[in-house]
Amino acid sequence: MSADASVAVAPAIGWRAWLRGLKPLTLGWVIGLAVVGAALLNPIFKPSFLELTGRTVFVALTSLLAFSAAGHWQPRGLPRQVPRWLVQSLALALAAPLATLVVYLVSTRGDFRAFVTNEARLFGFLWISVPAILVGLVLALGSLLREREAQARTLQLQLDLHQAELARQAVDARLALLTAQIEPHFLFNTLANVQALVETGSPRAPEVLRSLIAYLRAALPRLHEDGGLPALANELTLVRAYLELMHLRMPDRLQFTVQAEDGVETARFPAMALLTLVENAVRHGIDPAEDGGRIEVQARRAADGALLLRVTDTGVGMAATAAPGTGLANLRERLASVYGPAARLELAEVAPHGVCAEIRVPQAA
Known part of the structure; x- marks a missing residue:
């Protein structure tokens, strides 16, 4: 032109x-x-x-x-x-x-x-x-x-x-920070446990390494997801791999089950959130217990459609452990960032000893 x-x-x-x-x-x-x-x-x-x-x-x-x-x-030349x-x-x-x-x-x-x-x-x-x-x-x-x-x-x-856009960016940045604080905690803690078995020359070392590879395959792709929330099935796969790894480390002291209600695995759920409760149950419940214990992981929907995730252990219980650390505090804040005030994380004593941790979050479908 x-x-x-x-x-x-x-x-x-x-x-x-x-x-x-x-x-x-x-x-x-x-x-x-x-x-x-x-x-x-x-x-x-x-x-x-x-x-x-x-x-x-x-x-x-x-x-x-x-x-x-x-x-x-406006006229030309006008100041x-x-x-x-x-x-x-x-x-x-x-x-x-x-x-x-x-x-x-x-x-x-x-x-x-x-x-x-x-x-x-x-x-x-x-x-x-x-x-x-x-x-x-x-x-x-x-x-x-x-x-x-x-x-x-x-x-x-x-x-x-x-x-509003700045507030959303602040929430996204806070969520990214919380995620960055949580994920390395699990990864390096697991690696430390595996290192202890390898250094002692345990005959279970090859089996432990295979389980570690399965764990990393389930965990590492989650660390770089930029889209929406992953499916709960991914988190349950990660939890199973982690518990299998911990079971190989202490086969006589840890038993576990992972149960998911039909259809619930397609629900969207933040990566590493359920693993936080499972890892907490191992570290603060089963590990300090003289005879070890059992961990049960359940995923189901409530009558109102909310997603319920429960981790129950028969470890030493809350009275014998220290106050909740940054892991649970960060998890509560992360759930609130994703779901708002409707999200809940509750801890309760289990008789005769142990802890039940339950996450309840709203789900659109």
């Missing part, structure tokens, strides 16, 4: 925007006020009411067009410090008397001398042009105030949207 063609397009866009600004409701108000003005002036004018209405409507519409045009096309409303007001103040002058020149067939030498015509000129300027400026002021209010509302909505 040539430079000339580019220049020709710009005014067309401006004209279309200007015409779109002349809304039917605005035109109706202007014409209505012009008719009212003609009715008020009719007793003191010699021309018929119809002719007088034509004059007032012409002046009103010309003033409106000048006011609107000044808002779209930027001059506000747009001032330019529009000056345009209206000039357009009203000029339009009235055109009306009278038409009525005198272009005889300017006949206009200026006729006192009645000069009197009529003032009665039409001056009220047109005053009423037009009042209406223009109201229009500008409404425009400013609309701009203020738009800016407020944009600010609210920007703040």
Whole structure:
């Protein structure tokens, strides 16, 4: 496209925007006020009411067009410090008397001398042009105030949207931080347990390494997921691999079961969240217990459709362990970030000893 063609397009866009600004409701108000003005002036004018209405409507519409045009096309060379409303007001103040002058020149067939030498015509000129300027400026002021209010509302909505976006980014960053705090904890703790078995020359070392490979295959892809929440089936696979690994480390002290209700494995659930409870049960429940214990992992749906995940151990119980550490605190905060206040993580004692940890989160499907 040539430079000339580019220049020709710009005014067309401006004209279309200007015409779109002349809304039917605005035109109706202007014409209505012009008719009212003609009715008020009719007793003191010699021309018929119809002719007088034509004059007032012409002046009103010309003033409106000048006011609107000044808002779209600022005069060249005008300092930027001059506000747009001032330019529009000056345009209206000039357009009203000029339009009235055109009306009278038409009525005198272009005889300017006949206009200026006729006192009645000069009197009529003032009665039409001056009220047109005053009423037009009042209406223009109201229009500008409404425009400013609309701009203020738009800016407020944009600010609210920007703040909401910043809040969402903050939640995402916090969630990423919590995930980064949790995942290395499990990985390096498991590696430390495997290292202890390998260094002691245990004959179970090859089997342990195979289980470690299965665990890493289940865990490592989860660490880099950028999309939505993974399926619960992925988390259950990871939990089984971890418990198998721990069982090989202490075969006489740890027994476990992992049960999932039919259809529940397709539910979406944060990676590593269930593993947090399982690893906690091993470290703080089974490991300190002299005779070890059993861990049961259950996944099911409640009557209201909520997802229930329960990890029960028969270890030493909460009374014999230290206060909950950062793992559970981070998990609570992570669940709240994903599901909101409806998510719950509760711990309860199990008779005669042990702990039951339950996660309850809402599910859309």
